[in-house]
Amino acid sequence: DTEVTQTPKHLVMGMTNKKSLKCEQHMGHRAMYWYKQKAKKPPELMFVYSYEKLSINESVPSRFSPECPNSSLLNLHLHALQPEDSALYLCASSQAWFGDSNQPQHFGDGTRLSIL
Amino acid sequence: GEDVEQSLFLSVREGDSSVINCTYTDSSSTYLYWYKQEPGAGLQLLTYIFSNMDMKQDQRLTVLLNKKDKHLSLRIADTQTGDSAIYFCAVNTNAGKSTFGDGTTLTVKP
Numbered sequence: 001d002t003e004v005t006q007t008p009k010h011l012v013m014g015m016t017n018k019k020s021l022k023c024e025q026h027m028g029h030r031a032m033y034w035y036k037q038k039a040k041k042p043p044e045l046m047f048v049y050s051y052e053k054l055s056i057n058e059s060v061p062s063r064f065s066p067e068c069p070n071s072s073l074l075n076l077h078l079h080a081l082q083p084e085d086s087a088l089y090l091c092a093s094s095q096a097w098f099g100d101s102n103q104p105q106h107f108g109d110g111t112r113l114s115i116l
Numbered sequence: 117g118e119d120v121e122q123s124l125f126l127s128v129r130e131g132d133s134s135v136i137n138c139t140y141t142d143s144s145s146t147y148l149y150w151y152k153q154e155p156g157a158g159l160q161l162l163t164y165i166f167s168n169m170d171m172k173q174d175q176r177l178t179v180l181l182n183k184k185d186k187h188l189s190l191r192i193a194d195t196q197t198g199d200s201a202i203y204f205c206a207v208n209t210n211a212g213k214s215t216f217g218d219g220t221t222l223t224v225k226p
Contacts, residue, residue: 042216100210107158
């Protein structure tokens with residue numbers, strides 16, 4: 001059983017839709033992450049939040065908008081996505097994040113996103 | 117930047133030991149991780165090792181770290197069909213990120 005919960009598990013949306021992905025953890029972790037994973041590839045980091053502040057944005061297009069309302073929740077707002085954005089979106093958390101290091105991350109099961 | 121390499125495929129028979137290897141380039145990495153990903157699932161943190169250790173054992177899993185050669189390995193004893201999955205090696209960088217290898221697909225034959 002994963003301790004990081006992501007909803008929904010699957011999402012199909014058109015290129016003009018607006019939707020949100022949600023992630024929740026109750027391990028008291030203060031760092032949360034969004035990754036994008038294409039089939040048969042390793043995860044690619046998108047965003048890092050530390051103590052609810054955005055610490056890393058890996059030059060992600062503005063059609064992806066992250067939000068961290070509190071230390072347990074992380075959202076990813078989606079708007080005007082492209083077909084190439086279809087992928088598995090993974091959320092992770094760790095006890096802490098430091099600018100020069102990070103700690104072991106615990107991943108959710110992801111949201112499988114398909115853009116029509 | 118950091119580069120992490122793994123062989124892409126490994127096939128073993130049930131009951132044998134599996135050894136998955138990983139090499140990396142950044143000698144300043146403090147944490148080195150092994151993750152398991154089953155079809156349709158996220159990444160499961162299997163184990164990790166600090167850079168000041170050379171071995172860690174956890175039930176059927178043994179991690180060996182050779183810092184001089186920048187080589188990390190994961191040994192799974194008595195491999196079972198449920199161990200079939202993709203295994204990712206990851207190392208942290210001094211920019212606060214984890215660099216992942218491309219993953220090794222382990223196939224366990226009955």
